[in-house]
Amino acid sequence: MNHDYQIPDRLIQKYNVNGPRYTSYPTAPVWGPVDSQTQHGWFLELAKSPRPLSLYFHIPFCQERCSYCGCNTMITQNHGKATEYVTYLLKELDHLASYGLGHKQVRQIHFGGGTPTFLKDEEFGQILGKVRELFSFEPNAELAIEVDPCSTHEGQMEMLAALGFNRLSLGLQDFNPKVQQAVNRIQSLEITKKHIDLARTLGFSGVNLDLMYGLPHQTLETMKVTLDQVISLNPDRLALYNFAYLPEQLPHQKLIHPEDLPDEKTKLAIFFEAIQRFTQAGYEYIGMDHFAKSTDELSVAQKSRQLYRNFMGYSPKSGVDLVGVGITSIGETETYFLQNEKSLPEYQKAIATSGLAGKRGIQLSLDDRIRKWTIIRLICHFYLDFEEFAQAFGQDFPTYFKTELDGLGDMVEEGLLELGAGHIQVKPWGKILVRNICMRFDAYLTGKEAPKVKFSKTI
Numbered sequence: 001m002n003h004d005y006q007i008p009d010r011l012i013q014k015y016n017v018n019g020p021r022y023t024s025y026p027t028a029p030v031w032g033p034v035d036s037q038t039q040h041g042w043f044l045e046l047a048k049s050p051r052p053l054s055l056y057f058h059i060p061f062c063q064e065r066c067s068y069c070g071c072n073t074m075i076t077q078n079h080g081k082a083t084e085y086v087t088y089l090l091k092e093l094d095h096l097a098s099y100g101l102g103h104k105q106v107r108q109i110h111f112g113g114g115t116p117t118f119l120k121d122e123e124f125g126q127i128l129g130k131v132r133e134l135f136s137f138e139p140n141a142e143l144a145i146e147v148d149p150c151s152t153h154e155g156q157m158e159m160l161a162a163l164g165f166n167r168l169s170l171g172l173q174d175f176n177p178k179v180q181q182a183v184n185r186i187q188s189l190e191i192t193k194k195h196i197d198l199a200r201t202l203g204f205s206g207v208n209l210d211l212m213y214g215l216p217h218q219t220l221e222t223m224k225v226t227l228d229q230v231i232s233l234n235p236d237r238l239a240l241y242n243f244a245y246l247p248e249q250l251p252h253q254k255l256i257h258p259e260d261l262p263d264e265k266t267k268l269a270i271f272f273e274a275i276q277r278f279t280q281a282g283y284e285y286i287g288m289d290h291f292a293k294s295t296d297e298l299s300v301a302q303k304s305r306q307l308y309r310n311f312m313g314y315s316p317k318s319g320v321d322l323v324g325v326g327i328t329s330i331g332e333t334e335t336y337f338l339q340n341e342k343s344l345p346e347y348q349k350a351i352a353t354s355g356l357a358g359k360r361g362i363q364l365s366l367d368d369r370i371r372k373w374t375i376i377r378l379i380c381h382f383y384l385d386f387e388e389f390a391q392a393f394g395q396d397f398p399t400y401f402k403t404e405l406d407g408l409g410d411m412v413e414e415g416l417l418e419l420g421a422g423h424i425q426v427k428p429w430g431k432i433l434v435r436n437i438c439m440r441f442d443a444y445l446t447g448k449e450a451p452k453v454k455f456s457k458t459i
């Protein structure tokens, strides 16, 4: 039995506070509006940078709404909206290439949503065709796509494989019929298995399954059944998200009744049960919500300290410039974050007039870059080497972070981390509480610049 991660109640009480998920640092609420000058600066940095590209395409459409959904979606049966949207994605790509990025190689492509498989086969062909016309691909480039198994059509998986997609991420959440009913997402074990088996037959090299805990009617007993069913499907990676229930911001979530939600104690029991069952079944706990087989690229990248974290979650593809295409998508270079317009009409208007759709973002100061580097090491590698820091920034880590290190005494005593002469090592309990550790290095959580948003609970 793996009890390494089972943290005591007193630590849960102390540390289960609201905090960022650190898919970026500085976190998105700290960013501000961007003007066209900042956007030009971002493109110029992209053009100069020798790093390969990671392209994220946001496809916001879904046919039906799952009532838990917190993603950026538009529910529609009108396919014309997607057809029109694709013409703007193509324009945005052309505009991007006009900044002299044509020399860049693509290391990674990710289609997220919404439900990317809402697009017709020919629309996928147009987008991939345009990317191949404008850029070249690295030999082992990853082409990943999020798929809702309930809404794919006959032959669609074959089409995706033929276009070069080689990673699949399937939404699932829970197999229990009562839970599925309550969240308007009916998805059988059979249809999920069919997609995983087909992906393997078609040569996809990796399959991810998304689960959620904290959904209505979930109990520890029902979740044990789902966890075993999931393990029997043998995915390469697993995500287990804590359900973010925000009915005031997301009115469709009002279909979920608070009295049906499991209490905090049950949610934690489910979370620790999942860690135990998944690690027993040969998965490694990557951190936050992610698990991967020990042979998977994610686990290998973590061991060799190449793992990265961006707004899509953990990624084995570090050292890339991330460019977001489409509404709400986020780009990231060494010194910028840039997020596109969230509203579809505004996005389309911006692309039509200037080709620039950036709305919010930030240019990182040196202190931001130093703290971003630090947080990435802690949250991805669970290890930070002072010498590596000195090489990267020409500064002494213990001197730069004297106040922060002096304040870590309680975490050392509680067994969350080890503070060596030349390193910080995060221990198993610290892995569960890694957001709390990162918060100690976040310069924006207190004072005037503290964002006014309420972050989710850290456990």
Ligand SMILES: C[S@@+](CC[C@H](N)C(=O)[O-])C[C@H]1O[C@@H](n2cnc3c(N)ncnc32)[C@H](O)[C@@H]1O
Binding pocket: 068, 069, 070, 071, 112, 113, 114, 115, 116, 146, 147, 148, 149, 170, 171, 172, 173, 210, 211, 212, 241, 242, 243, 244, 245
């Ligand atoms: C864009 S969605 C999934 C892609 C695809 N549309 C599907 O549903 O299969 C990505 C994942 O985000 C997670 N998610 C969605 N809403 C959430 C919420 N309110 N709280 C936590 N995780 C959520 C779900 O696990 C979901 O599979």
Ligand code: SF4
Binding pocket: 061, 062, 064, 065, 066, 069, 070, 071, 073, 113, 114, 115, 148, 171
């Ligand atoms: S979970 Fe997926 S399919 Fe369901 S509404 Fe959200 S994005 Fe659409």
